Amino acid sequence: xxxxxxxxxxxxxxxxxYPHCAVNGILVAEKQKEKKKEGHTSTILCVDCVPLxxxxxxxxxxxxxxxxxxDTWCKENKYVIAGYYQANERIKxxxxxxxxxxxxxxxxxxxxxxxxxxxxxSRFTMGCFTPILSIYDHLDNKWKCRDPSTDSFEDWTEAQxxxxxxxxxxxxxxxxxxDNHLDDLRNDWTNxxxxxxxxxxx
Amino acid sequence: MASxxxxxxxxxxxxxxxxxxxxxxxxxxxxxxxxVGEELINEHASKLGDDIWIIYEQVMIAALDCSRDxxxxxxxQELKRQFPDSHRVKRLAGMRLEALExxxxxxxxxxxxLQDDPTxxxxxxxxxxxxxxxxxxxxxxxxxxxxxEQCVCVTYLFRYVLFLSSALSSYAKAAFCLEELMxxxxxxxxxxxxxxxxxxxxGGLENLELARKYFAQALKLNNRNMRxxxxxxMSASHIAGSPKVSAKVKKDNVKYAAWAASQINRAYQLAGxxxxxxxxxxxxxxxxxxxxxxxxx
Numbered sequence: 001x002x003x004x005x006x007x008x009x010x011x012x013x014x015x016x017x018y019p020h021c022a023v024n025g026i027l028v029a030e031k032q033k034e035k036k037k038e039g040h041t042s043t044i045l046c047v048d049c050v051p052l053x054x055x056x057x058x059x060x061x062x063x064x065x066x067x068x069x070x071d072t073w074c075k076e077n078k079y080v081i082a083g084y085y086q087a088n089e090r091i092k093x094x095x096x097x098x099x100x101x102x103x104x105x106x107x108x109x110x111x112x113x114x115x116x117x118x119x120x121x122s123r124f125t126m127g128c129f130t131p132i133l134s135i136y137d138h139l140d141n142k143w144k145c146r147d148p149s150t151d152s153f154e155d156w157t158e159a160q161x162x163x164x165x166x167x168x169x170x171x172x173x174x175x176x177x178x179d180n181h182l183d184d185l186r187n188d189w190t191n192x193x194x195x196x197x198x199x200x201x202x
Numbered sequence: 203m204a205s206x207x208x209x210x211x212x213x214x215x216x217x218x219x220x221x222x223x224x225x226x227x228x229x230x231x232x233x234x235x236x237x238v239g240e241e242l243i244n245e246h247a248s249k250l251g252d253d254i255w256i257i258y259e260q261v262m263i264a265a266l267d268c269s270r271d272x273x274x275x276x277x278x279q280e281l282k283r284q285f286p287d288s289h290r291v292k293r294l295a296g297m298r299l300e301a302l303e304x305x306x307x308x309x310x311x312x313x314x315x316l317q318d319d320p321t322x323x324x325x326x327x328x329x330x331x332x333x334x335x336x337x338x339x340x341x342x343x344x345x346x347x348x349x350x351e352q353c354v355c356v357t358y359l360f361r362y363v364l365f366l367s368s369a370l371s372s373y374a375k376a377a378f379c380l381e382e383l384m385x386x387x388x389x390x391x392x393x394x395x396x397x398x399x400x401x402x403x404x405g406g407l408e409n410l411e412l413a414r415k416y417f418a419q420a421l422k423l424n425n426r427n428m429r430x431x432x433x434x435x436m437s438a439s440h441i442a443g444s445p446k447v448s449a450k451v452k453k454d455n456v457k458y459a460a461w462a463a464s465q466i467n468r469a470y471q472l473a474g475x476x477x478x479x480x481x482x483x484x485x486x487x488x489x490x491x492x493x494x495x496x497x498x499x
Contacts, residue, residue, distance in 0.1 A: 020230065020267065059396075060403040061413075061433045072489045090337055170233070182428045185473035 001029060001082065001115055002152055003046045005159040006198045010191060012128070012163050013172040014051040015087040015119050024100070025051040025177065026070055026107075027083030027115065044113065045154060046082055050189055051177035057086070058099045066178045067106075073190070082111050085133075087119035094120045096136060101143060108138045116143055128164045131156070162201045171197060206241045214246040218253065225260050232267035235260060240273060255284060262294055266301040274298055289315050293324050305332050343375070373404045391423035395430045402437055407446055413437045414458065428469065435462035 007027060014023050029046045050070050053062070067081070074080055084104045086096065096104070096118050108114035116136040123132045135152060136143040150156045166172070175194060176187040206217065217238050224235060239261035247254055262277035278298060281291045292315055299308035309332060315325040326349055333342035380397040387393055398416035401409040414437035420430035438459035442452050470487050 058403070059399040060405075061399050061436050062429060064436060065432045069487065090335065093337065182432075185428065185469055 001044050001046050001113060002154045003027075003159070004048070004154045005162050005202070006195060007046050007049045008131075008153065008159045009163045009166060009198055010049050010051060010175065010194060011085050011117070011119065012124070012132070013166060013175045013194065014049075014054075014177060015121060015124065016167055017172040017175050017177075018054040019121075020089075021054040022057050022087060022089040023051065023054045023177070024057050024084065024086040024103075025049050026067070026081055027085060027117065028070070028074055028079040029082035029111075030077075030079050044082070046115075047079065048195075049085065051175060051191075053179050054177060055179070062178070062182065063103070080111055081107055082113070083107065083115040083117060085117040085119065087121055091121040094118060094122070094134065096143060104136070104138070104143070112138075114138060126164060126167050128160050128167070131159075158202065162198055165201055166194075166197060205245075206237050207245075214242060214249060217242050218246075218250065218257075221257060221260060225256070230267070232264040235264035236268050236270060236273065239264065243277075255281065259290075259294060263297065266297060269301075271298070271302070274301070289319060289322060290324070293328060296325075296328055300328070300332060300335065305336065308332060343372075373400050376400045377404070389423060391420045391427055391430065394420035394423060395427055395433065398430070398433050398437070402433065407441065407444060410437050410441050410444075414441065414455070418458075426469075428466075431462055431465055431469070435459055435466060438462060 011025065014025060017023075027046050027049045029044050031044055050066075052066055071081060084100065084107055086100045088094070088097070096116055100116060100118065104114060104116035116138075118134045118136070120132045120134060123130060131148040131152065133148055135146050135148055137146060138144075153159050171194060176189050176191055178189050180187045181189045206212070207214065212220075221235065221239060221242065223229075224231060229235075239257060242250070242257065243254070243261065250257060258277040258281050262274045262281070265271070265274040265277065275298070278291070278294055281288075281294065285291050292311055296308045296311040296315075299305075299311065309329060312325040312329050315322050319325075326345075330342050330345050330349075333339070333345065377397065377400045380393055380400060383393045384390070384397060394416050398413040398420065401416065402413040414434060417430045417433040417437060420427050421434065424430070438455040441447060442455035442459060447455070466487060
């Protein structure tokens with residue numbers, strides 16, 4: 001399931017905003033219809049992400065609230081909750097932990113092709129020249145790791161350029177996650193301003 | 203590159219006051235601290251008087267956060283020169299070694315502080331942080347527990363154990379820490395609310411009821427705590443929806459949930475005033491509340 005620039009960008013901005021914390025969030029996808037000679041085929045594109053929490057990731061009530069609200073928002077926009085991302089607190093820990101597996105498993109109950117993405121902060125640079133994530137697919141009741149390729153992105157060159165630009169301009173200071181929203185309801189977890197910046201740079 | 207004072211049109215006094223505010227409220231906005239602090243030190247050192255030493259300390263720590271070893275080093279040198287035998291400065295030197303991942307050297311420094319002064323809490327805390335950075339969370343918790351047995355009422359230590367316990371999903375430990383914290387800080391709505399969250403996460407009807415009570419208590423202490431409000435709603439809804447409760451308990455919890463729902467709606471309406479974009483959040487909340495009503499009845 002390829003990632004759009006917007007999805008990749010916001011994940012990295014979330015991790016950049018809280019370098020000393022673990023962060024996590026939800027990936028949302030949309031069915032894209034493509035016309036081919038034999039008729040319509042649809043591919044699933046991971047179009048966006050919703051940053052959830054930073055710091056303590058393992059508590060249930062706010063996660064439930066967030067998932068329910070995001071689910072409603074998804075239905076309005078014909079999206080579906082399609083995955084989960086996490087960056088661990090320690091940069092040397094690049095494997096999913098219990099929390100990640102639990103949440104991702106729950107998501108895959110409603111969406112069989114759900115993916116779990118773990119960000120590798122040790123390779124996080126301003127230039128973003130390589131994708132810094134590991135993708136896990138749910139196969140045979142286990143999470144199997146797969147290294148990203150250019151197929152994992154809708155347009156890797158664009159993703160790399162725009163993410164790097166937004167990091168340079170410190171756009172992560174304005175990224176809103178669900179924790180920020182709970183601190184002040186006026187903070188919008190759909191991040192319209194950052195979405196606009198991404199579009200503007202495309 | 204424009205200076206901070208030019209970009210934001212602030213005076214050096216305002217910059218100094220901002221640093222103080224961040225210091226007093228324990229913000230970790232390290233990039234901003236480095237920007238403001240570095241300029242203050244470079245351009246206005248002579249005007250800062252004795253404040254300069256605590257600013258050097260604050261900027262040094264922020265510089266470590268931003269991998270600005272050059273800045274951290276120069277701040278450290280100034281502090282070493284002014285306070286040559288200070289344990290406090292030694293601890294800062296240790297933190298720099300930690301930032302460079304030279305944990306053995308850092309530990310040696312902290313051990314030397316503790317030899318001189320076995321009650322030095324800052325050094326103990328740093329040693330435990332090193333264990334945590336190395337991924338040895340269980341050892342870190344063990345050390346903390348030992349330390350807690352020796353000390354009375356050290357809030358920050360409990361918070362630390364709490365944090366580690368939550369990270370390790372050791373909810374029973376986290377709950378215990380929070381109970382201690384609530385006892386010594388009965389007016390702190392955050393501890394109440396976090397306790398409720400841990401209880402909720404542990405699950406089961408009894409824990410849910412406890413969670414609901416503590417969410418309510420948190421709201422009494424601070425009626426604007428949104429997490430407590432949502433938590434009250436969620437726990438009351440789950441209790442009301444459980445087949446194991448009596449009709450009276452169900453009725454009471456339906457009432458609590460309904461009250462919480464109206465408060466949540468009201469909070470979103472207040473927040474959304476005049477902002478078109480927030481309508482989506484409000485709608486999502488309304489739908490969530492409606493959908494849960496269905497499962498409750």
